[in-house]
Amino acid sequence: MSSSKARATRPAAPTLPSFESLDLTHRQVMQMLTQLTQLVDQVQATGIDDNARMLAAEIRSFFDETARAHHAAEEQLVFPSLLASGDPELVQHVQRLQQDHGWLEED
Numbered sequence: 001m002s003s004s005k006a007r008a009t010r011p012a013a014p015t016l017p018s019f020e021s022l023d024l025t026h027r028q029v030m031q032m033l034t035q036l037t038q039l040v041d042q043v044q045a046t047g048i049d050d051n052a053r054m055l056a057a058e059i060r061s062f063f064d065e066t067a068r069a070h071h072a073a074e075e076q077l078v079f080p081s082l083l084a085s086g087d088p089e090l091v092q093h094v095q096r097l098q099q100d101h102g103w104l105e106e107d
Contacts, residue, residue: 022070025066029067032059
């Protein structure tokens, strides 16, 4: 009979976002871009007011937080298997998305 040490406990694996969640964020991006267009139109028409400041803060917050986390999830959970697919056209598209993510982070 062997005496084995008790296995150390470790934290549970984090919950991964579902594809539905990732898709929802894509829809939210489109909504934010529409709001950004409305903001530009509003500022051009009436200047900067409290409403414009509030809308700008909401848009910035979304892209700083939600969109950034979304891109990190895509990079970690989705892109690796697509890059390993062996499909040259798919790999090229994913590499372009990675480049776009990099530029968004840079900006």
